[in-house]
Amino acid sequence: MSSKVVVVGGGVIGSSIAYFLRLSDPSVSVTVIERDPTYARSSSALSAASIRQQFSTPLSIEMSLYGIEFLRTIGERLEIDGTKPSIDLHEGGYLFLATPSGEATLRENHSLQKRLGADITLLDRTALGARFPWLNTDDLSAGAFGESGEGWFDGYGLVQALRKKAQALGARYVADDVTALHREGRRVTHVTTASGETFACDVVVNAAGAWARRVASMAGIELPVYARRRSIFNVSSPAKLGPCPLLIDPTGVYFRPEGTSYICGTSPSPENDPDDLPLDEVDHALFDDVIWPTLAHRVPQFEALRVEHCWSGYYEYNVLDQNAIIGYHPDVDNCIFANGFSGHGLQQGPATGRGVSELILHGRYVTLDLGSLGFDRVLENRPIVEKNVV
Structure with missing residues (x-):
């Protein structure tokens, strides 16, 4: 188990990871570094905010099946002091x-x-x-x-509900811009921000959305995820x-x-x-x-x-295959990626948060195996073919 986790990016992916980590193990220290707490330019807030099961790959379908279950019960899951959030979920299909x-x-x-x-x-x-x-x-x-x-909902409301619940569970949110990942051999030891603050980490999670490629480069890693305007x-x-x-x-x-x-x-x-x-x-x-x-x-x-x-x-667009890249990098033992969702981040956020938290806490996926989305396929040029790319 890792006691200090730093998550770079506090949108729906980063906040979902923080929520599930603190929910599963309150002894884990979770720090989320988000440069824009207003989310004015975040993909989470600017998307068409929808969810579907109509994919052509089993894992994408299963992730969204869990996603709709999560969204339907969000009031109970993310309640704080008797106040239940609403995301105006409309299952219009x-x-x-x-x-x-x-x-x-x-x-x-x-x-x-x-x-x-x-x-x-x-x-x-x-x-x-x-x-x-x-x-x-x-x-x-x-x-x-x-x-x-299947349907649509308030994407900004989902991000805020996840963020507030993660904070209520003890996650720390820092409004700052990550400027450096300090790597020693096969590990990232600490993260530095624009204000000069340094955060030691046992695990660092790249959940930086459309800016994930820049963050990955700080650890000497090439990530095929680019910001594509929609x-x-x-x-x-x-x-x-x-x-x-x-x-x-x-x-x-x-x-x-x-x-x-x-x-x-x-x-x-x-x-x-x-x-x-x-x-x-x-x-x-x-x-x-x-x-x-x-x-x-x-x-x-x-x-x-x-x-x-x-x-x-922005779509955080994975140019390899328009599917998410989730999991540890094979050359950096404590660096986890949760990037490249290519327009599916809001609906796959809950399954990603749960899966990444399991990977950190147990060293493996416990509920839904996200292993096929790992970084190895990028290095080996093994794209996942999804026929229903929208």
Whole structure:
């Protein structure tokens, strides 16, 4: 067991790790260093804040199955002095759509999801039109809809609830920027911040999100995780759709309800997706050229749309395979990574926090084995193929 743990980054991943560590063993000293306690630029606060089980790899499905269980019981889990937090969880479901060329993959994924216990219904074209009459199904052949266990929530609220509970359990949060990891041989001995404060550590956890690569480099480690900007648009429309899920078009464009309006977005093309783009420059051309035409095609009532608000946040994008990198580095005995979630951090945060805490406290995973997400696959160039990258 390690008595001093320093976590670099206090977003949903870092705060989940701190929470589970202190919950599991109050004798462990946990210090979380977060340079921006307002979370103004954090991926956790700026994302579309959603959860799904519709993945194509068993581990991603299992992580999100635990994630929804955690979110459903967050009031009891993260209660402080009788006050129960709320994250406004809305299980409106995901709706993945497929053209004939994508139907076989959709069916294959659905079979796996059902086998693992996810509540997903496969709909043919006729059933799609009957259930969602506002949907243009002319070029579709099937869809997969999450009846329960999928939806959206208040991401900022989740981060704050985890942070406050971790603090109530005794985790220390330090508002500072990590400037150095001091390594002696195969171990990081202490962490230094911009203010000059030094923190000795038995274990250091890199949970720095979009800035994880910089932190890893301080220990002489190359991490294939980059900050990739994702723009989100809040739009109003006179459309009357009735019950509406988070819809994923075959093009990758998505939208979901947000109160009386909708939020939407998509990933830019690879040639328009460089690293570290400024967050205060929203990609308006992406909306005009890609998102709006796609939405108007898929939902004819969306021909009348108006952008009310827009913003950008970072994906901590793992360029190897868009899956998380979790676990110890094989060359640095006390350095754990929890990075590269590529848009899945909020929903996989609870399973990651639980798993990393087990790794620290027991030297192994106890509940859900996250071993396949380890750093070895990066060094050996063994990408995990996830077919449902959104």
